Amino acid sequence: AGVQLGGKPEIPGVRAIVAVASGKGGVGKSTTAVNLALGLAALGHKVGLLDADIYGPSVPRLLGLSGSKPQLIDGKRIAPLAKWGIVAMSIGFMVPEDTPTIWRGPMVMGALEQLLREVAWGDLDFLVVDMPPGTGDAQLTLAQRVPLTGAVIVSTPQDIALIDARKGLNMFRRVEVPVFGIVENMSYFLCPHCGERSDIFGHGGARTTATELGCDFLGEIPLHIDIRESSDGGAPIVASKPESAEAGI
Amino acid sequence: AGVQLGGKPEIPGVRAIVAVASGKGGVGKSTTAVNLALGLAALGHKVGLLDADIYGPSVPRLLGLSGSKPQLIDGKRIAPLAKWGIVAMSIGFMVPEDTPTIWRGPMVMGALEQLLREVAWGDLDFLVVDMPPGTGDAQLTLAQRVPLTGAVIVSTPQDIALIDARKGLNMFRRVEVPVFGIVENMSYFLCPHCGERSDIFGHGGARTTATELGCDFLGEIPLHIDIRESSDGGAPIVASKPESAEAGI
Ligand SMILES: Nc1ncnc2c1ncn2[C@@H]1O[C@H](COP(=O)(O)OP(=O)(O)O)[C@@H](O)[C@H]1O
Ligand SMILES: Nc1ncnc2c1ncn2[C@@H]1O[C@H](COP(=O)(O)OP(=O)(O)O)[C@@H](O)[C@H]1O
Ligand SMILES: [Zn+2]
Numbered sequence: 001a002g003v004q005l006g007g008k009p010e011i012p013g014v015r016a017i018v019a020v021a022s023g024k025g026g027v028g029k030s031t032t033a034v035n036l037a038l039g040l041a042a043l044g045h046k047v048g049l050l051d052a053d054i055y056g057p058s059v060p061r062l063l064g065l066s067g068s069k070p071q072l073i074d075g076k077r078i079a080p081l082a083k084w085g086i087v088a089m090s091i092g093f094m095v096p097e098d099t100p101t102i103w104r105g106p107m108v109m110g111a112l113e114q115l116l117r118e119v120a121w122g123d124l125d126f127l128v129v130d131m132p133p134g135t136g137d138a139q140l141t142l143a144q145r146v147p148l149t150g151a152v153i154v155s156t157p158q159d160i161a162l163i164d165a166r167k168g169l170n171m172f173r174r175v176e177v178p179v180f181g182i183v184e185n186m187s188y189f190l191c192p193h194c195g196e197r198s199d200i201f202g203h204g205g206a207r208t209t210a211t212e213l214g215c216d217f218l219g220e221i222p223l224h225i226d227i228r229e230s231s232d233g234g235a236p237i238v239a240s241k242p243e244s245a246e247a248g249i
Numbered sequence: 250a251g252v253q254l255g256g257k258p259e260i261p262g263v264r265a266i267v268a269v270a271s272g273k274g275g276v277g278k279s280t281t282a283v284n285l286a287l288g289l290a291a292l293g294h295k296v297g298l299l300d301a302d303i304y305g306p307s308v309p310r311l312l313g314l315s316g317s318k319p320q321l322i323d324g325k326r327i328a329p330l331a332k333w334g335i336v337a338m339s340i341g342f343m344v345p346e347d348t349p350t351i352w353r354g355p356m357v358m359g360a361l362e363q364l365l366r367e368v369a370w371g372d373l374d375f376l377v378v379d380m381p382p383g384t385g386d387a388q389l390t391l392a393q394r395v396p397l398t399g400a401v402i403v404s405t406p407q408d409i410a411l412i413d414a415r416k417g418l419n420m421f422r423r424v425e426v427p428v429f430g431i432v433e434n435m436s437y438f439l440c441p442h443c444g445e446r447s448d449i450f451g452h453g454g455a456r457t458t459a460t461e462l463g464c465d466f467l468g469e470i471p472l473h474i475d476i477r478e479s480s481d482g483g484a485p486i487v488a489s490k491p492e493s494a495e496a497g498i
Contacts, residue, residue, distance in 0.1 A: 024305060025382060026275010055383060056273060061409060133274060134304060158481055160310060189438070193445035200438065200474055225449055232407050 008147040011116065013123045014048070016149040019177070021131040021139065023164020028185035029154045030058045031231045032221070033130035036152065038238045041085040045125040048080060049088040052112055052142060053132045057092030064234025068093065077120040084236065089119050109141055116146060135167040143175045150178045152218065155209075156186045157202035162209045169213055181216030182206045186223040257396040260365065262372045263297070265398040268426070270380040270388065272413020277434040278403045279307045280480045281470070282379040285401065287487045290334040294374040297329060298337040301361050301391060302381045306341030313483025317342065326369040333485065338368050358390060365395060384416040392424045399427045401467065404458075405435045406451035411458045418462055430465030431455045435472040 011017070020033035030053065037049040051059035060066045063083050070093050071079045080087035094111055121127065129146065132138050143151075151172045155165035165182060172179050184206035189198045200223060210217040221227070230237040260266070269282035279302065286298040300308035309315045312332050319342050320328045329336035343360055370376065378395065381387050392400075400421045404414035414431060421428050433455030438447045449472060459466040470476070479486040 024275060026273060055385070056413075058409065136304070158477065160307065160481055164305070189447075189449065191440040191442060191445065192447060193440060194443035196440065196442035198438075198441060198474065200472060201477055223449060225447065228407065228450055232409055 008145060009117075010147050011121060011127070014121055014127045015125050017127045017129060017147060018180070019129045019131050019143065019146070019148050019151040019172075020154060021151055021168050021172075022133050022154045022161075023135055023166075023168045024155075024161050025056070025133040027133075027154055027156045027161055028221070028227075029053075029133060030056075030062060030130050031227065031236075032152075032154045032183055032185060033128055034059065034062045034231065034236045035238050037086050037088075037126070037128040038084055038236055040126050040128070042238060046123060047086045048121050048124045048127040049086055049130065050115055050119075050127060051088070051090030051092060051130045052115070053130050054091055054112070054138060055132050055134075057090045059088060059090045059130055060092045061234060062231050062236055063088055066234070073120055076118070078115075078118055080119050080121060087121065087124075089115050091115060109138075109145075112142065113145065135164065135171045139168075140171060140175070143172060143177055148172075148177045150180045152180050153182045154185055155182060155206050157184055157199070157205040159202070159205060161201075162205045165206070165209060166213065169215065179215045181218040182210045183218045183221065185221045187220035189223040192225070257394060258366075259396050260370065260376070263370055263376045264374050266376045266378060266396060267429070268378045268380050268392065268395070268397050268400040268421075269403060270400055270417050270421070271382050271403045271410075272384055272415075272417045273404075273410050274305070274382040276382075276403055276405045276410055277470070277476075278302075278382060279311055279379050280476065280485075281401075281403045281432055281434060282377055283308065283311045283480065283485045284487055286335050286337075286375070286377040287333055287485055289375050289377070291487060295372060296335045297370050297373045297376045298335055299364060299368075299376060299378045300337070300339030300341060301364070302379050303340055303361070303387060304381050304383075306339045308337060308339045308379055309341045310483060311480050311485055312337055315483070319343075322369055326367055327364075329368050329370060336370065336373075338364050340364060358387075358394075361391065362394065384413065384420045388417075389420060389424070392421060392426055397421075397426045399429045401429050402431045403434055404431060404455050406433055406448070406454040408451070408454060410450075411454045414455070414458060415462065418464065428464045430467040431459045432467045432470065434470045436469035438472040441474070 022029035037047050041047040051057045073079050080089045153165050153168050155161045186201050188203050189200050207217045271278035286296050290296040300306045322328050329338045402414050402417050404410045435450050437452050438449050456466045
């Protein structure tokens, strides 16, 4: 049997589990989780991706797998879906897109436990978990029940997003999950016409917050049309610099 | 007593209630709700703003009222806070910022009913309600229990945001609340250096969706540094063209 981390049974064959979290929705958490998983795979690691965002599971679309139905192996275990060199599973495959999931806490937790423990993940170096946005009960329960190795927090540069990112960081600290660091997404925009830079959502706040909270700053991802086009089109762009910084975890 | 709309008692003194909703978080729903309220007030209407976003009440910050405590009148009714020519109330004033609210559905609904019916709104032409993002149970319950005159849906131009906007529209139609139309926020970006335009999040999707779904298109709000700076700084910019289009409701 796997080593028990404070009462959270390990997942056999999975060496490290990394949560990707954010305080607020719409900061690019899922896009970053997908690119982190692909970045780690590009370095030669065996990688899985679990979409635990119960409010808006977007991994199926980001990988170009919308509407796919996972298969059962020997009637019990669930086979993850393979694409772009990783294996993936999402609560979006289990619950029809138009079913509201918000209040059904106990039911949702059951489904997430199933995704975690009943999927035939096989041997993985990393399992990246795309967490639900926010710092409420659902996130806390997940952080307590999943044997996380560490967490990456995604924020945009605005003060309001950083307030939420701090809450997320404090939540992980409360359940003794190490935080690898903060990524600043939509950090600046380089005009494709004249090359000048605009800090539409501000700039540099995440680096300052990381220093204040004593954790690493994992890099900046610019606001870029290609990131939006590729991620929404289901062919993820493995965004350059920060992914390699993160991939070095 | 006020006229009952399908079992939802009216709020005495309030002529029209407009919900501002979005499918996904981070599209600028709260910023738009605040600007709509200020836009309506600038046209001479008496306007209130109710922040019902239980997941991330941001109206206190957007109005520069963070940390304010509402006062009780004659020990029972709650006095709304007045600023920028409107009166406002937020669930953020009632629940400390760091209390997770996600699973406590019944408790939250009780608090929202209190905000709706026990606040001394006085005589208002419009009460603008900033709804929680998403199309789950909380949104549905609110749409059923609040005597809404109509709803405005905020979306960004990306396909994924529009899929959610459609869900929101369908939800309002299910509970027979008229939808005034869709606003496209972050619709394009004009480079402050060279004046050229970039459609970072795409462009025009909301107009097409509005036509397909048979509802009005209320206008485009550009991605603009001033909107972010002013709204996050607590001094809302009454964003130009579309607000007047909406304000004409
Ligand atoms: N750096 C970026 N540049 C441009 N668009 C981005 C970037 N990061 C995310 N996006 C876009 O922003 C939207 C929200 O991203 P998503 O990953 O769904 O956010 P979250 O998971 O935080 O809600 C998507 O349309 C995505 O393509
Ligand atoms: N048109 C815009 N241009 C620039 N920034 C914007 C615009 N609309 C919203 N924002 C910024 O985007 C962030 C999210 O907006 P918010 O209104 O909180 O979204 P939501 O209520 O949908 O979560 C805020 O920092 C806000 O200032
Ligand atoms: Zn330019």
